[in-house]
């Protein structure tokens with residue numbers, strides 16, 4: 305346990321040292337939020353009353369997914385700079401190492417989601433404290449799932465070239481298939497099937513229900529939990545090969 | 547008692563990186579693996595530090611089979627060939643991270659971290675980010691870190707690679723002082739002088755195999771070959787070849803180069819035999835000669 309804490313502490317120290325990276329990683333989601341919500345403000349979508357309201361949870365989820373995948377993949381940097389060896393030769397289990405990383409990335413992601421929700425209030429988003437706190441369940445579970453996924457990918461790809469491939473061919477499609485920017489009901493049915501296999505879909509939907517309707521969906525929560533447990537287990541196995 | 551025992555360890559990549567390597571390292575001694583680049587030193591170090599699984603063979607480190615990874619890891623410290631520090635943390639934070647990872651209590655940490663930093667002369671730099679450190683400082687910090695949890699066996703893979711003379715000397719001093727505290731040191735090097743100056747036992751490694759193990763002096767004595775250079779007023783070497791112990795005589799200008807098996811015994815005979823000696827130079831065998839003799843190749 306102490307080892308998980310140490311690894312988490314390291315991530316936090318690094319986060320505090322590179323505040324600018326934290327803020328710049330908020331920049332893209334905020335641009336999406338500002339431009340899409342004001343650009344489409346006059347457009348009437350079927351089944352959506354207020355697009356800003358619809359979009360904000362989606363963009364917060366986007367920040368979470370991108371930053372956690374990145375955190376998982378960043379083990380490549382540790383390998384590149386040799387630090388991974390220091391961890392692999394220490395008397396620490398792979399599970400503890402994976403949990404430490406996930407804990408660090410879940411903290412960062414939660415901070416990011418919180419920042420986006422707060423910054424969206426001036427452009428017309430409204431929620432309750434209860435809604436925000438409930439949405440954190442989904443933030444954390446998504447962070448766990450996608451950090452784990454990043455770690456799994458890091459064990460497969462061996463260089464930074466693969467990093468861009470993962471982002472382009474995995475993360476962006478998952479993002480578009482998650483209902484973050486538009487309801488998946490608009491998608492052709494053969495594509496929609498993929499959305500149901502997408503962990504981000506359940507995360508986004510759970511966050512949206514929490515933030516907008518103040519309710520906690522047990523089904524979404526269970527499914528998200530299921531995805532996160534699976535990815536942690538796979539990641540702990542995969543980590544041996546990094 | 548032995549701190550490391552290896553029995554016919556093997557590891558194949560595309561090449562045989564480690565080829566049936568066996569040896570023992572006495573507790574509290576400095577053992578050096580000497581070999582050129584690509585000899586398999588890093589791979590062997592990786593096997594002994596539980597990072598690389600051998601294809602076959604058996605090894606014990608600090609009393610535990612290398613299969614019992616956690617038990618071995620608790621008892622060893624490692625300095626890798628490539629730096630393995632977190633450059634975004636300060637020197638002290640790197641050590642603290644390490645100490646906590648090895649389960650050290652706060653009180654122990656507060657005692658040992660400053661003393662480890664002091665040992666390598668970095669106490670004034672404890673709060674500086676490691677990214678600002680020079681190569682030599684990083685290496686010193688890594689040695690301090692590898693020692694902070696008081697391991698029984700310390701592995702150092704090319705600890706002075708690419709460092710200046712002064713820093714190398716310092717690092718030799720730290721290594722010796724750790725040995726004097728009872729730590730067993732396993733190090734690799736491709737510097738012959740390092741092996742000669744620092745180690746109790748040297749194993750010469752080439753192309754995955756250990757070709758020779760012994761104390762430095764013994765190795766040289768066994769080899770026994772030396773070279774005498776004699777400058778003469780008038781070079782007459784006809785009688786030299788028949789002398790006992792002479793292997794080879796090479797004449798260049800007024801200087802005779804005599805390769806022989808035992809310099810000490812030969813010198814008096816040479817003085818008797820030769821007239822008009824202007825100068826004499828003796829070169830005793832070094833590990834370079836040992837390597838050349840054993841492998842038929844120069845040490846690059």
Ligand SMILES: Nc1ncnc2c1ncn2[C@@H]1O[C@H](COP(=O)(O)OP(=O)(O)O)[C@@H](O)[C@H]1O
Nearest residue numbers: 559560561563582583584585586587588589590
């Ligand atoms: N991960 C690896 N994959 C393939 N070949 C390797 C690997 N590691 C080392 N080798 C090869 O094994 C041999 C020994 O390498 P190494 O142990 O690094 O030698 P040294 O440390 O003595 O320079 C070299 O020929 C090297 O190319």
Ligand SMILES: [Mg+2]
Nearest residue numbers: 587588589627
């Ligand atoms: Mg090497």
